[in-house]
Amino acid sequence: MTTHYSLPHMQVTKLEFDLPLDYHQADGERIRVFARALERSDKQGRELPWLVYFQGGPGFAAQRPVSHSGWIKRALEEYRVLLLDQRGTGLSSPINWQSLAHLSPVEQAAYLSHFRADNIVRDAEAIRAELSADKPWTILGQSFGGFCVLHYLSVAAAGLKEAYITGGIPPLGRSADEVYQATFKRVVQKNQEFYQRFTDAEALVSRLRDYLKDHEVMLPGNIRLSVEMLQLLGIHLGMEDGPEAVYYLLEQALQTTHSGCKINPLFIERFTQMLDYNTNPLFAVLHEAIYCEQQASQWAAERVRSTLPEFAPEAEKLLFTGEMIFPWMFDCFSNLQPLKACAELLAAKSDWPRLYDAAALSQNQVPVAAAVYTGDMFVEMAYSLETAAKIRGIKTWVTSEYEHNGIRMDGERIFDKLIALNRGDCLR
Incomplete structure (x- = not known):
């Protein structure tokens, strides 16, 4: 099925694909995978090569384009862009407690085991067979999208012409424990920077913590806001503009009324909006599994x-936490509660397939360029560079100019820099 519409300087086509849930059982259950194709209006019909974008996450849909700007503007100079809603996200058979309600926890866990990078890449190759069967295409991965890129290079490099990664070179041979030991250290640094920068933030946080201990503050879904939940705001400390958003929220947390100090209703609404666990449950359920x-x-x-x-x-x-998922979150967030038993089963699952082939990566022939951010709170720089050293021919741009979401903030420059790096154009 295809649908067309236009945006400023762009023509858009909505595409849907009917694909297997489990590629080892091609005759089994099917899922719908959605992608949005973009072409620059003045280049429409020129049959330009494809660039496929893999969104960060896991569990988040591809961005919804609004304007001819950022990395998309640069990409459309020479590509048609395919924004892929990875399976389980956006319009691709979306995962939530309602879509899984007909399954038992065991069945839910078995179903969700098919939603990691390996099957996302299988979906991409199945789509390439329809859109670009005779030509390898280019891929770009942000954050978890970079994990998908590395899996693609490991198992289906013949389908690739070029590859780009921003803030998302995964660790190889490192356990989840090692990953969190490293990233917790980064989170400590981000907390220190936050409190040093906003000199009254510590007092604001201390006052709010004391209030939460003594008062029952309810969130939508009839969930009591705990201090541990407040700490989850730290996920924003590793983003451009994130510390500012946290600080301005804390400024308005409490207000003085005729009946004394009260929680500000605005804080409750904004706090809920700043955390994605209710709206993107796949992120919580599968985050450690990646x-x-x-x-x-x-x-x-x-x-x-x-x-x-x-x-x-x-x-x-009080220190804020970062991009970490804790089991108690499945008691606190209303849309995670029905998935608690499933999450426990996935946390105990020990037969996850391997995602990366070190031998294949050491013989890589695909031009690869990656932006590595020195202060990245989400993807440890040392582990990224450790992995890069094992990928034949990769070119890395190590920079302190951006936080983890740099591609959202200055995507045109970042992507242009990576293209130049990949093609040996040192003048750009």
């Missing part, structure tokens, strides 16, 4: 956090 190869995560982030007393909710100075 690091697993033939081993179980067993709630690695929670296990590592238990060794770090500075992150305790009662610590003298």
Whole structure:
């Protein structure tokens, strides 16, 4: 099925594909995978090569284009762009508690085991067979999208002409525990920077924590806001404009009324909007699984956090956490509660297939360029460079100019830089 519409300087086509849930059972259950194709209006019909974008996450749909800007503007100079809603996200057989309600927890876990990078790449190759069967295409992955790129290079490099990664070179041979040990250290640094920059933030946080201990503050879904939930705001400390958003929210958390100090209703609404766990449950359910190869995560982030007393909710100075999923979150968020038993089964799953082929990567023939951010709170720089050293021919741009979401903030420049790097154009 195809639908067409226009945006400023762009022509858009909506595409749907009927694909197997399990590629080892091609005659079994099918899912719908959605993608949005973009062409620059003045280049429409020229049969330009394809560039496929893999969104970060896991569990987030591809961006919804609004304007001819950012990395899309640069890409449309020489490509047709395919924005892929990875399976389970956006319009691609979306995953939520309602879509899984007819399954038992065991069946839910079995179903969701097919939603990692390996099957996302299989979907991409199936789509390439329809759109670009005779020509390899170019891929770009942001964050978790970079994990998909590396899997693509491991198992289906013949389908690729070029590959680009921004903030998303995954660790090879590192356990989930090692990943969180490294990223918790980064989170400590981001907390320190936050409190140093906003000098009254510590007092604001301390006052709000004391209020939450003594008062029942309810979120939508009849869930009580706990100090541990407040700490989850730290996921924004590793983003461009994220610390500012957290600070301005904290400024308005409490207000003085005729009957005393009260929680500001605005805070409740904005707090809920700043966390994605209710709207993107796949992110919570599968986040630790992206690091697993033939081993179980067993709630690695929670296990590592238990060794770090500075992150305790009662610590003298409250520290925010980062991109970590904790088992108690499945008691706190209303749209995660029905998936709690499934999440426990996935955390205990130890037979996850391998995602990366070190031998294939060492013999890589595809031109690859990657932006590695020195202060990345989500993807540890040291592990990214460790992996890059094992990929034949990769070119890395290591920079302190951007946070993890740099491609959203300055995508045109970043992507142009990577294209020049990949093609040996040192003048750009």
